[in-house]
Amino acid sequence: MPQQAGNTYLQGLALIAQLHGNHAGQSMIDEMKVICPDFATMTIDWAFGGVMARPGLDLISRQLVLIASCVTLGHAMPQLRAHVEAALQIGASKEQIIETILQLTFYAGGPAVRNALVELKDILTPSPTPSTNP
Structure with a gap:
């Protein structure tokens, strides 16, 4: 987890667990944490904690x-x-x-x-x- 995890990062983690826990999506995030931790953080924070968590x-x-x-x-x-x-x-x-x-x-x-x-x-x-x- 990034040093100063913001609210969107934590929302992203929760949404990933809800959607992808024990599935291919979680494996893809875990793999990216090894290869390029920054990309994994951006995906969790922006894609899941931001875009995917929007209302509508x-x-x-x-x-x-x-x-x-x-x-x-x-x-x-x-x-x-x-x-x-x-x-x-x-x-x-x-x-x-x-x-x-x-x-x-x-x-x-x-x-x-x-x-x-x-x-x-x-x-x-x-x-x-x-x-x-x-």
Whole structure:
């Protein structure tokens, strides 16, 4: 933690724990603390404690926006996975996430949508329903 952690930094830490605790997002922050501690601090303070903590959108809506952004970029697959895990963690449904991604087909392109869905196959594939037959 920075020497003089401000309120936004502490808010950022709390939000990261809520969204990304024990998921890919937390691992990405932890990895960045080793590689470039300043970038990790800026991410915690500004992105999570500032931008993500603003009023006006609920957390699920924010995660769906970030999922759409990662799909559109096309090269942010680790971040996409982290935001999908976070969205599920806070109550978004798999259907909401898939529909968000599908909405990008004509704006970001079919290949970007396909690649995102394949990347997230292990998370978004419906679980088989248990058989009632012995």
